[in-house]
Amino acid sequence: MSKIKDVAEIPFQRARSEQAKDSRSEAILRSARELAEQAGVRDVTLTEIAAGVGMHKSSMLRYFETREEIFLRLAASAWVDWAGAVTSDLEILRTTDLRSKDAPDAVAQVLSATLVSRPLFCDLLAHVPLNLERGVSVPKVKEFKVIAISSASEVADGIRTIVDLDPDQARDIVATATAMAGALWQMAAPGTKLRELYETDPELAHAAIDVEPRLTRILSGLINGFLEKTSVT
Numbered sequence: 001m002s003k004i005k006d007v008a009e010i011p012f013q014r015a016r017s018e019q020a021k022d023s024r025s026e027a028i029l030r031s032a033r034e035l036a037e038q039a040g041v042r043d044v045t046l047t048e049i050a051a052g053v054g055m056h057k058s059s060m061l062r063y064f065e066t067r068e069e070i071f072l073r074l075a076a077s078a079w080v081d082w083a084g085a086v087t088s089d090l091e092i093l094r095t096t097d098l099r100s101k102d103a104p105d106a107v108a109q110v111l112s113a114t115l116v117s118r119p120l121f122c123d124l125l126a127h128v129p130l131n132l133e134r135g136v137s138v139p140k141v142k143e144f145k146v147i148a149i150s151s152a153s154e155v156a157d158g159i160r161t162i163v164d165l166d167p168d169q170a171r172d173i174v175a176t177a178t179a180m181a182g183a184l185w186q187m188a189a190p191g192t193k194l195r196e197l198y199e200t201d202p203e204l205a206h207a208a209i210d211v212e213p214r215l216t217r218i219l220s221g222l223i224n225g226f227l228e229k230t231s232v233t
Helices: 003-008 018-039 046-052 057-062 067-094 100-116 119-135 138-160 167-188 193-200 202-207 211-232
Strands: none
Touching: 018 046, 018 067, 018 119, 046 057, 046 067, 067 100, 067 119, 067 138, 100 119, 100 167, 100 211, 119 138, 119 167, 138 167, 167 211, 193 202
């Protein structure tokens, strides 16, 4: 018997206090996170999330507007977590004896490595603009955007402590890193039958994308391009 089915058999009791409601909301988010890590965001249903906490999906409307809001909340948390990790790694990098010519590659590697080490975040980055933001109310989108923009700005500021970019260029680096991470992650199709096909069919070998080195090359090229443009002007 699966873990989800076992939990689903626990009688549901409505949360009445604010503390109990917060606890139930966290349990719902945890259920969604665990399922998405196993199967990918696209394939997780509201029914499965509800079963993970012993609820009927209609009861979850007391806590979240839609399935999309659940994953948008997870995406917001992932942005904060990633920003903290990147700025920490960039601070360590800043204190090393790094030659200026090596800085673009080093920064690109930090961005790529911290993204790829967060598979769920990469998955969410692809789904946010496609459907998650479109499946919630405007106030919920604003809540998410405020967190994501603040986190992106934090990363951009960290990048500028190492490479001489203007604020717009640094923000473009962050936007490119996160957009490409989401797109490349979907193209790589890790843990799926598509990935198995790519790896076993010689004609499709080029489709078996290794996300981290590909993303690192793209970001390094972009940073170097910005620096070269600045030096010329």
